[in-house]
Structure formats: C-alpha cells, structure tokens
Amino acid sequence: MNEHVLYADVARQRTTIVRGEGVYVYDEQGNRYLDAIGGVGVVNVGHGVKEIVDAIASQALTLAFSYASLVDNKPRQSLAAKLNSWVPRGMGQSKTLFCSGGAEANEAALKLAYQYHWERGHPTKRKVVGRWQSYHGNTTGALSMSGRTAWRRMHDSLLLEFPHIPPPYCYRCPWGLSRPQCGLLCAEELRRVICQEGAENIAGFIAEPIIGTSMSAVVPPVEYYPAIRKICDEFDILFIADEVMSGIGRTGLKWGIDHWRVIPDIITTAKGIAGGYASLGATILAEKVWRTIADGTQKPMHSTTFGGNPLSCAAGLAVLQYIEEHDLVLRAAEMGDKLSAKLHEALDDLPWVGDIRGRGLFIGIEIVADKKNKTPFPKEWDVTHRVEDIAFQNGLLILGGVSGPVDDAVGDHFELLPPYTIEDQHLDFIVSTIRQSLETALSGI
Template identity: 45%
Template sequence: MCSHHDPNDHVFYRNPTKYYPQADRGEGIYIIDTQGKRYIDGCGGAVVVSIGHGSHKVREAMLEQADKVAFTHGSQFTTRAARELAARLAGMAPEGLNRVYFLSGGSEAIETSIKMARQYQVDRGRGGKYKVISRWSSYHGNTLGALALSGHTGRRKYYQPLIQHTPHIGPAYCYRCPFGRTPDACGLECAEELEKAILYEGPDSVSAFIAEPVVGATAGAVVPRDGYFQRVREICDAYDVLLIVDEVMTGVGRTGRNFGIDHWGVAPDLLVCAKGLASGYTPLFCVIASEEIHRTIQEGSGAFVHGHTYSQNPLSCAIGLAVLDTIQEEGLIQRSAEMGQVLLDALQGLSSHPIVGDIRGLGLFAGVEFVRDKQTKAPFAPGQKIHARITERAFAHELIVYPGSGGADGVHGDHILLAPPFIITRDQIAEMVDILDRVIGEISAELQEEGAL
C-alpha cells in the first residue's frame, strides 16, 4: 500500500496529494501492482517503454556487464559497450551524424546540445552566435536551460524569474494554426516565421533552432505538414544556423522510422535522443552530432567543456545495445509503423464524442485533443482539468495514458498521449481504445449534466 497518508512513506512525490498504487512487476505491455491489478501501459510511462516490460535479453545484458564493470568515468576510460552503441546509433542516424555523446537524462541532453552548438560557434570564430530559437507549444525539459527553450506557459510560470529569455516562434500546429490557415491554403507560414525571427534577432547572433519533429508532451502528437522541416533546413542553411532536433520522445522507432525527422528526409546538425533508446531499463540519452561539429571542437578548443558523472556509463550502454538488438531482431520499428496505423484508425471512432476535437499521430505516437465546442475548437477552462479527469478515470479502468494541458495557448487546452510498447497486438489496441471510448463517453455525459458543454 502506497499513500501520502502513510507515515512510513518518506518519498517526495511529484504530486504529494495523490494516491499512488505500488508497482510490483512489469510483463510485456502491462504493469501489475501489489494488489494484483493489471494495467495496460498505454503510454509507455512517459513515452519511454518501446520493447515492453520484463525483457530477459536486457536482464542478461545487464548482469553480464555488471559482472565486468558497472561504472567508469567518461574522462578516464572508454568501454566496448559505449563504442559499440555509438557505432550502432551512428548507423541509424540521419546522414552526416556520426559522433555520439552519452548522457543520463533528457533535459541534460538538451542542454548538452545547446552547449555543444555554442562551443562550435566559438571554436569556429563566430562567438557572437549564442541565441537559440525554439517554438511555443513545445517541451524540451525541466532544468532551467531546457525550460527556457520550452514553450509552455504553465510549466514556466513558477520559475520565470530564473529563466533566461530566449526567442520563440509559432508552432506547426495545423488544428490550431497560429496564422489562421487551413491545410489546403497553407503557405508554411510557421516555417517562414523562423526566417523572420532570425532577421529580427540578427543572423550573427543566432546559434541554433531547436524543434521536436512531432510535438509530444505540450500539445499531444502534433505532426507538421510535409515541407515544413525541409523549409526549416533551407532557412537554417541560408543564415548559418544549426538545426537541433529534439527526438527525446520520437527517437528510436516511436514514429515508425529510426527517428521522427526521417519522415521528411532532413538531416539536422544535432539530434537529441531518446527515451526509447533504453526502453526504461536504465537512464540513457545521447546527443548525436555531425562530424563537422566534432572536428571543429577537436581542432579548436581541443575538448568539449562539459561533462556529467554518468556520461558514457558502461552498464547503461550495454543495456542500450540489448534494447537495439531486440528492436532489430524483432522488427519493432516496422511494427511501430504498422501498429501505429492500426491505433490511429481505431482512435477515429472516438471522434463521435462531443468533447473530442482532434485525433492525430505518427507511428505508435498518438494524441487526442479535447474541446468544449467542436465547431469553434474552444478549449475547456483550465480549472476543469479535463485531461486529468480522463487520465484518472482511464487509470481506474486499468489503462495508463499520458495527460497534457496548455496546448491551445500555454494555459488552455487538454489532451492525452498514447504511446504503448511496440510489441502491442491488434487485440490489445482494441481493448485500449474500448476503455477510452467508455471513459470519454462517461465524462462527456457528466459534463453535459454539469452544464459544462
């Protein structure tokens, strides 16, 4: 039994007012608690679990590496596990990206990419370039530097006095186009706004532009239209600005390709990867850099002025290799593409509910956005916490989904993310969607009774 009322529980929970059941074990797409309840992990925790829970292959790799050496510091040694994993990732990454810097957290990896971009600019004699442009309705992490780049008012408001000002532009969000366009009349204004921002800031002061290929936590699997990232790449090239893609959620097969950016055939300069790299078996993230960035730092300062204790951790790297082996041997990236289409097709049935405004996604990465009025797309008042109500009700029905808010304007807007393990079956997808259908129906009826619709 786990509860905030338990005097023997000394954990500082993320939400100290909430009751958390105690997880006992994981099997495939399920997490089982100590009461025997069996939950469908419909969002892979926080879009993390790709190969499923309870992998024996990962367990064996973990034990084998632990029997050799579990920890070495990245300033003193390299290891076979680190070298092999870097080679595998370089082989998977977009063209030109072939140097891998390992880390143990997403926010840590984002800030590493920003510092890497900055040192590259200094080492090539362009020390005036320091600004990083990002987008509203984005999320890049919770540390202060990553939060400065994130475009989510609700997550930023407590810490605003501590956050460095960074320039933001509008998102590529077709359902709520910031430019009032419809897809058939789109002139990629959201991409053109990057050029305007670079010119306003001064091209000689802009180091990089960072974006998620598919927006995750803050807007719920928002997929840009074709042409967006191609145009962004052109603009970055024209003004000597680095393109950083945040693939913390979308990397390693989540969207049905190696990386989300692969859908548009664009090669960034830096790629931040990825919750799915270790499928939750260990904290393992990385930045994959171009040879040009690596060479410039090597020939300039001679060393990247940066480091973390668990960078290049051999135990984590061995686990990452076992996860990639599993993904390759079981064809799980192709399966993510196929099952992702099954999931998106099944979710379309939810559009009959009065509060479902939009359903979207790519691969096994899908979002459902909720609205008070379908015609006007008007969101619910933030205090109604529709995303939380739906998530809690689904949890009571033993389905875990990932809630989000603020997609409409940083404060208003409700959605859920669905990102189950790639091993999910058609029947399990049908069960997930059936539970959601029931839950959304119940809450729609309650909102009508409350006069909130």
C-alpha cells in the first residue's frame, strides 16, 4: 500500500507483488501465488519469458518511440501483417489501428463504424447496440456500449444513449425458456431493437463472443452468432467482436468468435496481444470497412499518441511469434479441456457449484446457494470475494466476478484465465485449492 496511489478500493489493503516467473507471482515477503487468472486474462505466455524480454530490450535500444501518425515503424508493420494472418479469412485483407488497451480499441471501433456509414452517405447510423451484462471498457464511449449496470450507474447521465439487448445466458435464460424451443429470442431481440430504433440509426452491434468479467465465461448457444450475423447483414449493421479477453488464443482457437465460424466486420483486441509485456490494443478492420474509408475521405478519424509505437508493437510481435512457435493456441485448448474436466471431477458434488463453463483457458464458475433452483446467495454475504480472499490466502489467484449474474445485481461467480503454459501439476493445485476455498467459505452457512 502507498498513500499516494488512488486504489480501486481506497480502504482495502493490497498485497504488493514484486516478481513473476512462469505461472507464479511473488509478494514482498516471498510468498508465492499461482496466477490462475494470468494477471486479468493478459499473461498468456507466462511471466518473465526471456525471449520476449530480449526482443523488447533490443527494440528499446534501437527505437523506443516514434509518432506513428507521422512516421512509420517496422514493428507496427510486422505486427499488423501478423494480425492479418490471424484473423478469419472472410475478413479479406485486414488493416489494423493500434492503441494502448481494450477501451481505446473499442472507442476506435465505435468511431470507425460510424465513419464507415458516414462515408457511404448514412450519417444517421450512429448508435451501437450492446448487450446487458457486457463490458467493453471504462471510457465514455466504451462504457456507453457496455451493459454492466454496476459500473454505468454513477455516470449514467454522461453516457451516450445506446440500446442494449439481454445476454445469451442459457443457464438463466432471461425469458425462462430452454433450447431449442426458445426460438433464440436472445438473438431475435437484436432485430426487435433495430426495428424499434430504426435501422437508419444503428451503426453496429458489439459483443464479447464469450462473455467475460460481468458473467464469467458464458458461452452463447451454437446458433447464436450465425443468427446475429444474419440480422446485422439484413439491416446493414457492422458486427464488432470484442476479443479483448477472448482473443489471441485464450479460448483454444485464435478468436472467441471462431467457435461459431462467423466473420466479424471489426475485431478489437488487447489484454493478451502483448502478454502483459506492454500496453497494447488493436482495432482490426475487415477489408470492406477500411476500403470504404480508403475510397472516401481516406482519413480514419481517430488516433492516439502511443498507438502503434515501436516498443509496444515489438512486444506484441514477440508474444504472437512465441505463441505460434510453441503451439500455444492448441495448448490452451488441450489444457482448458483438462482443467474443465478436473473441475467437474472435483467440484460437481458440492452443493454450491451451479455451473462450470467456458472454452479453452477461459473458464467460469457460478456459485449458488441452492443448485436445483439456482438460488443465489444474498448479496450482503459477498460470497464471491470471500472465496477469492481465501484462495488468495492459500496461494491461488482467481478472479471474482464484478457484478451478479442474476439481473446484473446478485449472484456469485469467478473466472480462471491461467497462462497457456500451465502444466498438469498446476491444474491439480488449482482445483484442490478452489474446492478447499469453497468449503472454508461456505460450509455451515
């Protein structure tokens, strides 16, 4: 703790972490913690990887900074080309605008989606539809697209009036229905909102392909994104896949949306792109989007000082190369399957484990008071953070959900997002510590 830092919770004591190595981080006293959340879905190749540190050091000596809006640099060119080889082929030849993080990447997506329509003579197409219980970042535009009410409420009057639709959350279907009789109302809701608002006013739809910190790894049904894509096409609306958390191989495929084989118009990504070795975000435009701008004003109306700087791009390039060379996307899939199986084996008999979900190494656990009725624990019991704190005391970092999965208000959940380099013995420690933490927190209450 330091008296001059403005902490997320001013009154809460925080442990100071001083070192990271592989899947572990260490505090000032030398206590070791297994980083089962990869920082916060960021650290994918592990802490302290020498090849990456060497690449960054070499770039820092060669050229740490140049202003990417004025002059070009090699790492930016190479990273943009690398991302072009990563995105779904259906996006055509992609072009990337770099920035420093997820919210910035989504701000850029919002403005460039608007510009796409503006260039085509549709200046009223300006709203982006989001989903309730989604998170796209804490800047004003990104928060306006987000549906995390707990973080919107205080600043509501400052936000843009963008519509939101309910999440595709089959475990607690907002309509109380189940598949396939539900008629996929969660996707159809997009059509309803577009008709209500007028398609002439809608620029895009944004979604986290697999829902992150608001709901902990909720995976929409298999028909969901194909249906969303169809509706977007029908109404001339861009589909923005927010891959800030689900991208760069975390879910066992390169992008979360790849699980549905659906082609987005814009992909935003951040967190894992530089593996925690630099602040980096990216807004990747499909050919149809950037060509419209290139054939029009020719000037994407968005830029930042640090976007595309050589040092961050060199870090991103080194991380993507490392992931490729070590086949880590496949490893995320394999270790994710193993971790999910072990979690089921170790936790399914506990009365409080309602749902274990996710893809690859993007896994969520929803905790309930009563498994049969899915009744949540009372909010004031703060079960999520009790479990998180006990796991921490036992040397394991897990990520407590930000808001409740039930109406964004109550309910408990947490996420696991370990580095892709995790090994079998680490998985055993994770599942046994989670079981022990749940038992300590919940037995007898």
